Amino acid sequence: MSPFKYGCAVSNEFFCPRPELERRLREHVLSGQHVAVVGPRRTGKSSLVLETVRKVKGVALFHADFLSVRSRAELCNRLVASLSRLERTDSWVAKIMKALMRLRPALTVDPRDGSPAIVIDSREAESPGSLDCVLDALAAQTSRRKVCVVFDEFQDIMNVEDGENVLAVMRSRIQLDSRTPYIFLGSVRHRMLDIFLDPSSPFYHGAAMLEVGEIAADDFYAFLRRRFASGRRTFPRDAFDAIAAATRSTPGYIQEVCDALWQSSSRGDRLSSADIHKALDVIFAREGEHYAFAIGRLTALQVQVLTAIAVHGGKGVYSGDFLRAANVKSTASVRRAVQRLVDDGLVVPVSGEYLIDNPFFAEWLKLR
Numbered sequence: 001m002s003p004f005k006y007g008c009a010v011s012n013e014f015f016c017p018r019p020e021l022e023r024r025l026r027e028h029v030l031s032g033q034h035v036a037v038v039g040p041r042r043t044g045k046s047s048l049v050l051e052t053v054r055k056v057k058g059v060a061l062f063h064a065d066f067l068s069v070r071s072r073a074e075l076c077n078r079l080v081a082s083l084s085r086l087e088r089t090d091s092w093v094a095k096i097m098k099a100l101m102r103l104r105p106a107l108t109v110d111p112r113d114g115s116p117a118i119v120i121d122s123r124e125a126e127s128p129g130s131l132d133c134v135l136d137a138l139a140a141q142t143s144r145r146k147v148c149v150v151f152d153e154f155q156d157i158m159n160v161e162d163g164e165n166v167l168a169v170m171r172s173r174i175q176l177d178s179r180t181p182y183i184f185l186g187s188v189r190h191r192m193l194d195i196f197l198d199p200s201s202p203f204y205h206g207a208a209m210l211e212v213g214e215i216a217a218d219d220f221y222a223f224l225r226r227r228f229a230s231g232r233r234t235f236p237r238d239a240f241d242a243i244a245a246a247t248r249s250t251p252g253y254i255q256e257v258c259d260a261l262w263q264s265s266s267r268g269d270r271l272s273s274a275d276i277h278k279a280l281d282v283i284f285a286r287e288g289e290h291y292a293f294a295i296g297r298l299t300a301l302q303v304q305v306l307t308a309i310a311v312h313g314g315k316g317v318y319s320g321d322f323l324r325a326a327n328v329k330s331t332a333s334v335r336r337a338v339q340r341l342v343d344d345g346l347v348v349p350v351s352g353e354y355l356i357d358n359p360f361f362a363e364w365l366k367l368r
Contacts, residue, residue, distance in 0.1 A: 003227040004259040006252050009046040011054065016215055016223040016251070018048055025052045025183075028208060029059065029148050034174070034182045036154075036196045039212035040348075041187040041357075042252025046152055048212060049183055053148045060145060062086055062138065065152040070159055072166065073125035076103075079134045084118040085110070086141065093118060099137040103130060131166065135173040142180040154184040155191035164202070167195065171202040182207070214249040217241075224258055232267040242273035247359050256283065256360075283360050284367075291364050294346060304328060305337040306356070309347060310365035314354030 005014045025048065028035045039045050053061050064082040069075050084096055093116045097105045104121035124130060141147060160166050174182055184207055186192035195203050214220075221240045228235035239261075247253035260279035261271055284291075295303050308326035309317065316322055317338060318331045328334050338354060341347040348357050356362040 002259050002262045003230050004255050004262060006042075006255040006259060009050050010044075011047070011051050015047055015051045016044070016220055018044075018215060018219075021048055021210070021212065022052045022055075024210065025049065026056060028210075029053060029056055029181045029183075032179050032181050034184070034207035035210050036184045036186065036192060036207040037210045037212055038186050038189055038192045040189075040250065042250050043187075043212050043214065044251045045185050045187070045212045049150055049185060053150065053183075056148070058146055060086060060147045061150065062141075062147050063150045063152065066156045067153040068159070069156050071126065072131060072160055072162075073120075073122045075157065075160055075166065076125040076130050076134050077119055077122075079138065080105070080118050080120055081110070083134070083138055083141070084116070086147075088115055090116065096137065099140065100133065103133055131169050132173070135170065139173060139177055142177055146179075148181050148183065150183045150185065152185045153187060155186040155188045155195060158191060158195070168202040171206060174206075215251050217244065217249070220251065220254070224254070227258070228262070228271070231262065233262070233265055234270040236270070236272065239271050239273050239275065242276055246276060246363075248355075250359070253359055280360065280363055284364055287360060288364065291361050294344075294361070295365075297344075298340070299337075301328060301333060302337045302340055305334055306341055306346060307365050307368065309341075309354055310356055310362040314347070314356075315352070317354055 003014075025035065025037075027033075029052070037045050037049060050061070050063065053059060062082055064078050066075065066078065069078065080096075080100065084093055086092070093107065096118055097107070100118070100120060103124040105118050106121070108117050108119050109115070110117040120130075120134075138149070142149070157163055157166055157170075184192075184196075184203075186195075195201050196205070196207055196209065198204060217240075221237060224240060225235045243254055243257045247257060257276065257279050260282035261275060264278040264282050265271060265275065295306070298306065304326045305317075305328065308322060312322065312325045317334055323329070323331065323334060326334065328337075338347065342349065342354075345357060346361070347354050349355075356365070
């Protein structure tokens, strides 16, 4: 079995310790301080928060993920689903059903583990006061016991119609719950900063800011080397450095390459930077259909611009050199294409440069 996990929150032996961040986060949880945890996707924010809270004795965890949420009804139902998972007993589910009675709750099954779950009527969930009702049900529980509330991909609430009003409702409830720490995770930095640092936002200065980036290279290498050693594989530093360079030192992508290296190697092997190509072949075999689907939704011009960014880099995308490389005639066409790629999440702007969000996708495009 591979000792590496990626694409999900990890815990226990699969979690690479981050002592300083864990210490700071634990102090905030114990003091009831709200925290906004900001960092790019796949940097391990969720794993860091969930593992840290898990280790705090006497604190229950409420975790709701708002990734790609689009409506108030969907938002309410994600909160209700997380509320129903706070305890795993029939009596608990019945209690929550009663608390949400005016929203016409129905009993269903959690597809992840087959346990009882609750959904509320979509029409009722869109009605005025629905979010207040759900948050009141949550507050009733945080008033009785110590709970840490974690909202993942919090910035996506702004995708909901009248997102500012939704934030205002949430803020009005949260500020009354002084004993409960709320942790807001976000991977789109500028949107998180707008929510927590813009004076016009309901959450202005509503949480301490905690930045999560790459793991210290020496610490991460030592962790990964031990994981490889568990299967009698030698993992030299030059291999780690090559992987870090290929993945922009992003923890989740590094773990994915390590898993592919594990799958393409055997006990007793000494790995090297040259083996990364084998690992990429494994990843392309897994992900190739997804990459093909992604470009299949684009126009020919958008694919040309995307491929040019992969091959030539994303600096100066409006320059003559880039237009020639992409075989595009006008700056306006490139601007429209880049905006579509950003909107689709395929490309991200970073410090004046456009980067393909997934470095493996970038490598795949180079080989087309």
